Amino acid sequence: MPDLNETIHQPVRLKIMAALVALDSGNEVDFTYLRGLLEVTNGNLGAHLRKLEEAGYITVNKTFVDRKPRTYVSATPAGREVFREHVAALESILKRK
Amino acid sequence: MNISPDEAEEALAAIQKVTDKTRRSIAGSGAYIFLIVTGIVWLVGFLSTQFLTGEIVAYIWIGISLLGTALSIPVGIRMGKRVRSPSFGPTAKRATIFWLLLAFYAVAVIAVAQPAEGKQVTMFVILFIMLGQLAMGLILSFSTTWWALPITALALTGYFLLPDFFYLWMGVLVGGGMIAFGLYIRLRW
Numbered sequence: 001m002p003d004l005n006e007t008i009h010q011p012v013r014l015k016i017m018a019a020l021v022a023l024d025s026g027n028e029v030d031f032t033y034l035r036g037l038l039e040v041t042n043g044n045l046g047a048h049l050r051k052l053e054e055a056g057y058i059t060v061n062k063t064f065v066d067r068k069p070r071t072y073v074s075a076t077p078a079g080r081e082v083f084r085e086h087v088a089a090l091e092s093i094l095k096r097k
Numbered sequence: 098m099n100i101s102p103d104e105a106e107e108a109l110a111a112i113q114k115v116t117d118k119t120r121r122s123i124a125g126s127g128a129y130i131f132l133i134v135t136g137i138v139w140l141v142g143f144l145s146t147q148f149l150t151g152e153i154v155a156y157i158w159i160g161i162s163l164l165g166t167a168l169s170i171p172v173g174i175r176m177g178k179r180v181r182s183p184s185f186g187p188t189a190k191r192a193t194i195f196w197l198l199l200a201f202y203a204v205a206v207i208a209v210a211q212p213a214e215g216k217q218v219t220m221f222v223i224l225f226i227m228l229g230q231l232a233m234g235l236i237l238s239f240s241t242t243w244w245a246l247p248i249t250a251l252a253l254t255g256y257f258l259l260p261d262f263f264y265l266w267m268g269v270l271v272g273g274g275m276i277a278f279g280l281y282i283r284l285r286w
Binding site: 004005011014015022023028029033038087090093 | 101
């Protein structure tokens, strides 16, 4: 049976991973857009993104668009795999209900 | 780490909710503007074709088509800033070539078939545009594929069953339908 992942299971991080994995592989989403989508604050999102980046589950790409700073976030292949395993673990727990 | 089945159910529901919201948001946030703009272009263009005569009709079509294109470009750019794809550059290049070739084939077919009236030319153009839309949707995103089918069906219905009111049909039902659907996505989706 797949194991639950403690890093991902935190509610905000779970939502971040769900949003990023919903994108096509390799696509990255703007920080501001992600913040609006998940209805979280700048600081809250930033803190959880750092945790996920440290774990190697996401990539944070700081760049300039039209000379304005922008931050893009995407799930890494490892992050996608871990998220899939986490969902499988949740489903197997649910089956025991 | 151990959690109860109820907690697992809650987590899975949260995942499903965010996944659905993300997909809807990305598919819908630009689509509704394209639908409304195209709907207005078709509504004004086809109504002018139905009720006006002479060169003014061609000028109206050119004017509103250019306006529609000009309004759609910033939307596309804004969407590109929200979600970026590393493969978008080559894909966009291929899509542009595809549309140019499709336009060439449409002109070639019309030149060979030599339609006897404007309605036939209009149907040829609509069929080629919808074919292109279907192809793009199937290759790039299924969410933008399906609406080409009802528009094609409506256009064919108007062409064969209501030939005298074809342009009115196209303007009000198809153009108006696009506007209504765009507003629905904006307000309810």
